[in-house]
Amino acid sequence: MSNFPNVAIREARAMIQDAQRIVVLTGAGMSAESGVPTFRDAQTGLWEKYSPEELATPEAMYNRPDLVWSWMLHQARVMRSVEPHDGHRMLGSWQRELVDGGGALNIVTQNIDDLHERGGSDVLAHLHGTTFTFRCFECQAPSDYRLEDPTDEQLQATPTLDQLKLEEPPACGVCSHGFIRPNIVMFGELLPQHAMDDALEAVREADVAIVVGTSNIVQPAATLPIAASAAGALVIEINPHMTPLSQDADLYIPGTAGTILPELYP
Numbered sequence: 001m002s003n004f005p006n007v008a009i010r011e012a013r014a015m016i017q018d019a020q021r022i023v024v025l026t027g028a029g030m031s032a033e034s035g036v037p038t039f040r041d042a043q044t045g046l047w048e049k050y051s052p053e054e055l056a057t058p059e060a061m062y063n064r065p066d067l068v069w070s071w072m073l074h075q076a077r078v079m080r081s082v083e084p085h086d087g088h089r090m091l092g093s094w095q096r097e098l099v100d101g102g103g104a105l106n107i108v109t110q111n112i113d114d115l116h117e118r119g120g121s122d123v124l125a126h127l128h129g130t131t132f133t134f135r136c137f138e139c140q141a142p143s144d145y146r147l148e149d150p151t152d153e154q155l156q157a158t159p160t161l162d163q164l165k166l167e168e169p170p171a172c173g174v175c176s177h178g179f180i181r182p183n184i185v186m187f188g189e190l191l192p193q194h195a196m197d198d199a200l201e202a203v204r205e206a207d208v209a210i211v212v213g214t215s216n217i218v219q220p221a222a223t224l225p226i227a228a229s230a231a232g233a234l235v236i237e238i239n240p241h242m243t244p245l246s247q248d249a250d251l252y253i254p255g256t257a258g259t260i261l262p263e264l265y266p
């Protein structure tokens with residue numbers, strides 16, 4: 001138990017103390033304290049420095065497979081090299097406890113890393129896919145390509161686009177004329193089958209929705225807290241900066257995932 005002297009924390013604990021069904025909706029801010037850059041934070045956000053059109057669309061990958069593959073590989077290596085923080089681990093413990101007691105803690109994430117899983121949680125839905133599995137860009141056949149553990153040299157090169165060491169994506173082993181890509185959702189693509197359905201079901205049956213580290217502007221993920229609220233869930237938002245959701249949330253807690261989540265452990 002904690003003596004954290006924050007009214008918002010106490011209020012949040014009161015809101016979750018009898019909840020049996022929790023849904024946790026996470027975005028890039030959830031991984032930030034592990035060392036994965038977010039997309040839209042001033043100075044450090046990836047889309048503050050680079051253009052999604054150049055790096056994160058199917059058209060970009062078709063036109064410059066070497067550039068987009070090398071960029072995505074670099075991102076994946078960074079994600080592979082970092083560790084879950086106390087917020088991830090808290091969710092893992094809380095999920096086990098709720099499930100053992102007949103309840104549920106469903107995690108729905110926009111993140112393509114595996115920090116929730118390595119922090120001990122099962123993830124219900126990776127809305128934007130995952131960066132550690134691959135398929136053919138052309139024929140869509142799953143690939144058995146595995147990302148090797150990154151070397152220090154690969155990690156220390158924090159490249160700008162100009163400095164990126166370009167690698168060609170491996171060829172597809174099935175159709176032989178395509179190349180492989182990670183199973184992530186690029187701009188303009190549909191979400192993975194079932195991910196949004198599973199997420200909507202989880203928010204509709206939740207007593208409480210905890211929204212952590214997302215700017216709440218990318219659709220359709222941004223509709224999930226609204227759907228949760230419409231279905232009767234209390235919505236708690238954790239984010240150091242206010243978002244379009246903050247005014248409408250039942251409780252907004254200004255703070256980071258790594259510091260606030262552990263304080264909520266019932």
Ligand code: OAD
Pocket residue numbers: 026027028029030032033038039040041045110111128185186187212213214215216217218238239240241243255256257258
């Ligand atoms: P954004 O980069 O848009 O927003 C990150 C949010 O995390 C911001 O609101 C920050 O204030 C907050 N934040 C930063 N550090 C935090 C911390 N330590 N603890 C808690 N919150 C923190 O990221 P997303 O909302 O996840 O899509 O972006 C949504 C999607 O846009 C991503 O999944 C990605 C991107 O383009 C695809 O790749 C398809």
